[in-house]
Amino acid sequence: MAETKKLHIALFPWLAFGHIIPFLELGKRIARKGHQISFISTPRNIERLPKISPDVLTSITLVKLPLPHVENLPENAESTMDVPHHLVPYLKTAHDGLQESLSDFLQTSAPDWIIHDFAPHWLPPIATKLGIRRVFFSVFNASILCFAGPSKSSTTDAVDPTSTRTEPEHFIVPPKWVPFPTKIAPRLFEAKKLIGNHMEENASGVSDISRYMQAVVGAEALAVKTCSEVEGEWLKLLGQLHDAPVFPVGSLPSPAQERGVDKDGTWGTIVEWLDKREKGSVVYVAFGTEVQPSQEDLNELALGLEQSGFPFFWALRKRSSSVIGGDMAELPEGFEERTRGRGIVWPSWAPQFRILAHESVGGFLNHCGWSSVAEAFQLGRPLIMLPISMDSGLIARLIEERQAGVEVPRNEQDGSFTRDSVTQTLRLVMKDEEGQIYRDKAKEMSAIFGDEDLQDRYAANCVDFLENHRHVVRGL
Structure with missing residues (x-):
């Protein structure tokens, strides 16, 4: 031959x-x-x-x-x-x-x-x-x-x-x-x-x-x-x-050997914190480096996360200082102090796949970037979805059709949402009995994305x- x-x-x-x-x-x-x-x-x-x-x-x-x-x-x-x-x-x-x-x-x-x-x-x-x-x-x-x-x-x-x-x-x-x-x-x-x-x-x-x-x-x-x-x-x-x-x-x-790389030596600190949380209790929050929520959206997101009561790890990476006109929105005053001990706001690169793979993580609050969705489903993590762009909105609707996540309700005219809607969606996907379907369907997705x-x-x-x-x- x-x-x-x-x-x-x-x-x-x-x-x-x-x-x-x-x-x-x-x-x-x-x-x-x-x-x-x-x-x-x-x-x-x-x-x-x-x-x-x-x-x-x-x-x-x-x-x-x-x-x-x-x-x-x-x-x-x-x-x-x-x-x-x-x-x-x-x-x-x-x-x-x-x-x-x-x-x-x-x-x-x-x-x-x-x-x-x-x-x-x-x-x-x-x-x-x-x-x-x-x-x-x-x-x-x-x-x-x-x-x-x-x-x-x-x-x-x-x-x-x-x-x-x-x-x-x-x-x-x-x-x-x-x-x-x-x-x-x-x-x-x-x-x-x-x-x-x-x-x-x-x-x-x-x-x-x-x-x-x-x-x-x-x-x-x-x-x-x-x-x-x-x-x-x-x-x-x-x-x-x-x-x-x-x-x-x-x-x-990416290959398994590459996903395990601790490129900046921070994994030890992160895993020590995750190890102290109950199985399936932590919300991992990340919107990537290129998606920028408005100040109003960031406020409602943070306050909804705070009042939900869930432990959280929030990868909130600031954009490059060379970005002109790209100032980062600020977290609500006192947010980090009020949630200290229950949540972490991580301001630099975070090993997303390794965090999602940890057994303490029960859900992923994100913007529905397709690569992040794929990583979540490799590991069977259900999604709490807050799409920022039109394409991520269409992805969110696809995930909802597959019942592997829930989108945070928003105002149809201007896209605004409230802290209460964030809290309610988190509780539905992470904990409530009627949200079990989303947790089950996300695990089914891992048989595809994780194979x-x-x-x-x-x-x-x-x-x-x-x-x-x-x-x-x-x-x-």
Whole structure:
């Protein structure tokens, strides 16, 4: 039997660590199957990557493309974690400035495939001209992509989403192209943000929805960070909406040996505190480094947590001091003093997976970032959900459909919530008898997300696709 030719695969993620890390994990899994990886980003982002394990170190080349300077972008800002939300469009402008240097790299290195993100709408024609095959990789789950609608190349009867949905009220029901029952749709306050933040042209000159559609239309296949066991019907629909092969790559958990790393020596202090708590009693609270609750939301969240009575570990990491206009909201006065002994506010990096894995943790209060959801479900932890963005709102509704978590009730018009609603939702998910269904369903999810053999098979299927489709799958 002939040996499979070693492939050279380039990966080009958007400049956000919520994208960079899954792309890197996918690259490592492909490298473990015997292929060569070129991982492309900017110098500062490359320097901030987690250490690559020795078993794939020689198979991954880190390619640094200097980010062009653009007006209004702070010096040394190379990822979304370096800038407040209103400056992200200028980061997209700078990212568009990578077109020439990326083209030069692709021409000289001639990879077999490039796996790319939503942002480089200009990439597919360049890769096609060079004879490089293309996969669009989404770090978002399948139901979110389906909500965005069909591409113009689609052979379905669904209508072009950008021409028919123009008002917030158009978005608060499932789209007409979804053929099965679902309650997944934005709330009104999320739909208002969606139109302003993603549907309309921003300072980069290109709307997010336009970037996404051009990236998808220009790809030969779509890879999605999800599992068929959770989103089988959505994955099938996604392929129909874009008339393209679609394959899930699993949740891309980092290897067990990497999850156990105590990178800054703080685990001893944390585990000593956790060891003193009763099994299943602690609420772990984390919103990532890039999600910023408003001052009002932070107040209600903290006071709801306080009056719930539950022990808590809150990873409240401050943004980089280099972030202009990115001041961190402050906790309510006296909060830490009043909850001392019962709760911890941890201001630096926290080993999230190890904390969630501790038996004292009974629930995870978070913003519904897809990677955090996957980590929670690896360990069977139910979710208390407080989504901040439109995409995380859609994830929250997916989790509620699967009954593995509960969303904190909010005002439909403005998205506000109260401390009482936080307290009540915490008690329901963590303790109340009627909340047992959520705790049970979250444990069932661990049979999918926590099954490392299953996740490995997803990675293997991805590699099989790349190996077996050396010819063009779908042209521009």
